Amino acid sequence: MSDAAAPLSAEPVNEDPVVYKKGLGITAWLGIVWLGFISVAAILAPFLPLDDPNKGIRNPKKLSYFQEGFIFGTDEGGRDVLSRVINGGSASLTIALISITFGTLVGGLVGLIAGYFGGKIGAVLSSIFDILLAFPPLLLALTLVSVLSPATETEPPTRFERILIVALAVGLVSIPILARITRANTLQWSQREFVMAARAQGAKPLSVMFREVLPNVVPAMLSIALLGVATVIITEGGLALFGLSVIPPDPSWGSMVASQIDDLNITPHVWIVPSVIIFLTVMSLNLLGDVVRDRFSVREAAI
Amino acid sequence: MRTLLRRLAQVIVVLVVVTFFTAMLTDLLPGDPATTIAPFATEEQRDEIREALGLDKSLVPRYLDWAGNFFTGDMGEYYAGAGVKGDDVFARAKDSVPRSLLLVLYVQVLTLLFAIPLGVLTAYKAGSTFDRSANGIVFALVALPTFVFAAILKFWLGVRLDLLPTIGYVSPGLSLVEHMKTMAMPVIVITVGQVAIYSRLLRSDMVATLQEDFILMAKAKGIPNRRILWRHALRPSSLTLLTVAGLNIGALIGGALIVERIFTTGGLGSQIFDAINRRQYVPLQSFIAIVAVLYVAVNFFVDILYRVLDPRIRNV
Numbered sequence: 001m002s003d004a005a006a007p008l009s010a011e012p013v014n015e016d017p018v019v020y021k022k023g024l025g026i027t028a029w030l031g032i033v034w035l036g037f038i039s040v041a042a043i044l045a046p047f048l049p050l051d052d053p054n055k056g057i058r059n060p061k062k063l064s065y066f067q068e069g070f071i072f073g074t075d076e077g078g079r080d081v082l083s084r085v086i087n088g089g090s091a092s093l094t095i096a097l098i099s100i101t102f103g104t105l106v107g108g109l110v111g112l113i114a115g116y117f118g119g120k121i122g123a124v125l126s127s128i129f130d131i132l133l134a135f136p137p138l139l140l141a142l143t144l145v146s147v148l149s150p151a152t153e154t155e156p157p158t159r160f161e162r163i164l165i166v167a168l169a170v171g172l173v174s175i176p177i178l179a180r181i182t183r184a185n186t187l188q189w190s191q192r193e194f195v196m197a198a199r200a201q202g203a204k205p206l207s208v209m210f211r212e213v214l215p216n217v218v219p220a221m222l223s224i225a226l227l228g229v230a231t232v233i234i235t236e237g238g239l240a241l242f243g244l245s246v247i248p249p250d251p252s253w254g255s256m257v258a259s260q261i262d263d264l265n266i267t268p269h270v271w272i273v274p275s276v277i278i279f280l281t282v283m284s285l286n287l288l289g290d291v292v293r294d295r296f297s298v299r300e301a302a303i
Numbered sequence: 304m305r306t307l308l309r310r311l312a313q314v315i316v317v318l319v320v321v322t323f324f325t326a327m328l329t330d331l332l333p334g335d336p337a338t339t340i341a342p343f344a345t346e347e348q349r350d351e352i353r354e355a356l357g358l359d360k361s362l363v364p365r366y367l368d369w370a371g372n373f374f375t376g377d378m379g380e381y382y383a384g385a386g387v388k389g390d391d392v393f394a395r396a397k398d399s400v401p402r403s404l405l406l407v408l409y410v411q412v413l414t415l416l417f418a419i420p421l422g423v424l425t426a427y428k429a430g431s432t433f434d435r436s437a438n439g440i441v442f443a444l445v446a447l448p449t450f451v452f453a454a455i456l457k458f459w460l461g462v463r464l465d466l467l468p469t470i471g472y473v474s475p476g477l478s479l480v481e482h483m484k485t486m487a488m489p490v491i492v493i494t495v496g497q498v499a500i501y502s503r504l505l506r507s508d509m510v511a512t513l514q515e516d517f518i519l520m521a522k523a524k525g526i527p528n529r530r531i532l533w534r535h536a537l538r539p540s541s542l543t544l545l546t547v548a549g550l551n552i553g554a555l556i557g558g559a560l561i562v563e564r565i566f567t568t569g570g571l572g573s574q575i576f577d578a579i580n581r582r583q584y585v586p587l588q589s590f591i592a593i594v595a596v597l598y599v600a601v602n603f604f605v606d607i608l609y610r611v612l613d614p615r616i617r618n619v
Contacts, residue, residue, distance in 0.1 A: 134317045136598050138557030143591050146579050147331040150339055234448040238561050241450055242576050257454060261565055264458040275451040283446035 028291045031284030038281060042089040050083040054249045062267050075259075075270040077249070085273055088251035095163055095245075095252070096232040099171035104225050106171075107178030112217065114179065115186025116209045122183070129176035137173045138238050144169035145244040162247050170235050174228050178221065185220045189213050219296030226289035230282040237278065253278050307607070314603045321599060325592040326369040329356055329584055340584050341382055355379065356585070378589040381581075392586045395574060396593060402472055403570035404597075406559055409490045414497040419541075421498065422505025423532055426540075429510050437502070444499040449558045453492045453565045460488060470567040489562040496558065497551070504547055508540040542609075549605040556598055 024032075041048075056077035063073040072081035114125035135143075149157045149165040157165070189195065190213055198208045237254030239245045241261060246252045248259065253274040260271040329336045336358065337349040344352070357365040372378065378396060381389030425434045461469035467488055473481035512518065513536055521531050563572025571594055578587040 131317060131320050133553070134321050134599055135595055136553040136556040136560075138553075138560060139591060139594050139598075142560075142575070142579075143325075143328065144331075146587065147328050147584070148333070150332060150582060155334065230446070237448055237450050238557065241561055241564050242579050244579065254450075257450060261450070261454060261457075264454060265462045268458065271454055275454060278448060278451060279446055282448065283443065286442070286446055 024291060028287055031287040034280055034284045035288075038089055038277070039093065041086050042093045045086045045090045048086065050086060051080040053079060053084040053087040053251050055079060056249075064267075065269055072273050073267070073269050076267050079249070081270055081273055084251040084256060085253070085277060088253050088256055088274060089277070091163060091246050091250065091252035092233055092236055092254065095167045095170065095236050096229045098164070098167035099169075099174065099232050100225050100228045102168060102171035103174035103178050103228060104221060107175040108182050108217075108221050110175070111179035111182025112186050112209060112214060115183035116190055116205070116213060118187070125179070126183070129179050132172075132176040138235065141166075141169045141173050141235060141239060142242055142244060144172065145239060146242075151243075151247060156247065159247065159250055162245075166236065166239060166245055170232050170239075173235075174231070178224060178228070181224050182217055182221055185217045186213055189216045219292060223289045223292040223296070226285050226292060230285035230289070233278060233282060233285075306610075310603065310606060314599060317599055318596065321595045322370050322373065322592055323366055325588050325595065326366050326373075327362070328588050328591070329358075332584065336584070339582070352382075373589065373592060379585045381583050381586055392589050395586070396589060399570050399574050399590075400593065400597075402568055403559060403563065403572070405475075406486065406489055406493075406563070406568070406570060407555060409486060410493045410497060410555065410559070413490065413494045414501055417494070418498045418501035418505060419537075421502040423509060423537060425502065426506045426509030426513060427528070427532055429506070434506075441499040441503050444496060447496070449492060449496060449561050450565060452495065453488070453562055456488050456492060457565065472568040472570075485566075485568065489559075489566045489568060492562050493555065493558045497555065500551070501544060501547070505540060505544050508543050509536060512536045512540045545605070545609050549602060549609065552598065552601050552605065556594060560594070 056075075056079040062076055062078070063070050065071070065073050067073055070080055070082065072085060075081055075084070110125055110129075114122040132140075145166055148169070149162055151157065195208060195212050198212050199205075203212075233253065236245050236252060237257060240252060240254030240258035243258075245255045245258070248255065256274040257271045257278075260267065264271060329340075332339045335349075336356065337344075337352045341349060341352055353359060357368055360368070376393045378392035380391055383389030421437065425437050428434050457469050460466050468485055469488075472485050475482040518531060518536060521535050526535075559570070560572035560575060562568075563570040564576040567573050571590055575587065575590050575594075577583075578590060
């Protein structure tokens with residue numbers, strides 16, 4: 001893959017006075033409210049008056065919506081779908097949060113170094129991204145989870161080991177993307193006058209990098225990280241289809257859909273509920289990612 | 304020509320790194336790989352597995368052995384239990400690769416067939432109700448994960464309406480109609496998402512192109528709109544599309560693996576799912592390597608195509 005670097009111009013990135021719309025707009029607020037709602041539910045999951053998500057076998061099994069006080073019914077094992085979808089949210093969002101934090105920290109730092117120092121360091125780091133990008137992202141995540149955390153009979157991984165490994169595998173996949181975008185933005189900002197001024201005054205490279213360049217690159221990283229959280233939620237579902245997300249019967253949004261995929265007709269609500277939640281969450285994150293991008297007029301950096 | 308050779312050298316380096324990584328996968332397994340592969344085997348049988356995997360050799364000879372076998376089609380067998388000869392991995396690979404390639408090919412052709420007219424039309428009518436509703440639909444489609452869309456189609460078209468088979472694959476040589484029926488849902492699921500991305504990209508490039516002076520000139524000369532759109536504006540607007548097509552192959556392959564697993568088409572996605580489920584690490588290694596090698600090869604091909612189409616970067 002050829003590395004189309006951002007043009008090295010001395011031109012300021014954007015000098016147009018940006019006209020802000022007042023407020024965020026109704027859709028962005030709806031997105032924030034939805035994300036707040038599911039985050040609070042996921043954080044409070046252990047304290048809510050809910051059934052154990054893995055406790056099953058009720059008579060009758062397979063209740064549909066609003067039957068016998070179960071808002072989302074029960075699944076084919078007689079487990080409370082509402083409880084599973086909230087606890088599943090904790091798992092999915094934990095995976096998303098850990099992997100994006102990991103990806104942004106490592107990818108951002110590497111991208112910053114590659115963009116600021118350029119030259120040989122930049123070239124070496126870029127070719128490392130290229131090699132990481134030589135695997136299709138899902139395949140790399142799938143490979144890492146399947147060999148690092150195999151569900152063998154003798155020593156199955158614990159719930160938290162699995163979540164951590166899934167999160168790190170997905171995070172690793174996001175590193176080259178975040179690194180490239182940070183690098184492209186760093187290249188642009190490093191050419192600006194105030195950065196040169198700081199350098200001319202004898203500021204140390206690291207201090208210029210973190211105090212002058214980094215604050216300006218953060219909006220781009222933030223907008224990509226928001227989209228990244230959405231991507232991780234989708235990737236978790238992809239891994240779940242291959243049996244590589246949380247270990248059954250533990251719930252996550254993806255694995256709730258995956259558990260039904262071979263027979264969608266037994267208890268359709270069991271996969272429809274998490275599907276709708278995934279859809280709304282991903283849409284909200286995409287929306288906010290766009291808002292951040294427009295606000296800070298982040299250019300779609302050369303990927 | 305020189306750039307071509309340089310690209311070729313790059314590709315070979317990437318291929319070596321990628322296959323090295325897959326060859327060493329069994330080392331990443333926690334504990335003793337032989338125990339993980341054959342949990343109920345005796346110590347002698349495990350020794351045999353260790354020898355077959357070359358775990359007693361050092362890294363480089365082991366890699367060379369593995370790569371030599373892989374590229375000559377000797378991919379080992381499935382582990383079927385003590386002393387039993389399992390299925391040949393290469394035979395399965397030979398059967399599944401064409402299925403995956405056909406799927407990706409259909410998707411790519413249909414995507415361009417729908418995305419280009421949609422992109423051109425929405426750019427021409429930028430700001431109209433048609434454009435805005437297309438934008439809204441695309442925004443929603445981008446948030447719809449492949450596996451959710453696949454579940455919806457499989458449930459609705461396959462189970463409820465019973466129009467299309469929910470699993471399986473029929474080769475085109477056997478029955479073309481049945482082939483199209485089995486491929487319909489997998490192809491639709493990936494294509495819709497791709498059309499959403501590509502048409503928006505083409506639209507934004509096209510909107511920019513349509514504001515250029517040479518378009519104004521063409522209009523002033525009285526050239527009909529249709530000709531301006533298709534002859535004058537499309538080609539300069541289509542380069543981003545190609546770049547993104549290259550970058551998008553990774554996502555496309557990921558989508559194909561997911562869809563193949565959901566619709567059990569017997570393609571590479573189905574094989575990987577089966578290998579993971581049955582803890583068949585030796586075949587898993589080969590299938591992962593096949594997907595990775597195909598990916599690198601396709602990327603190389605797109606890169607070459609890009610250079611042919613865009614004279615500006617031919618000599619960079």
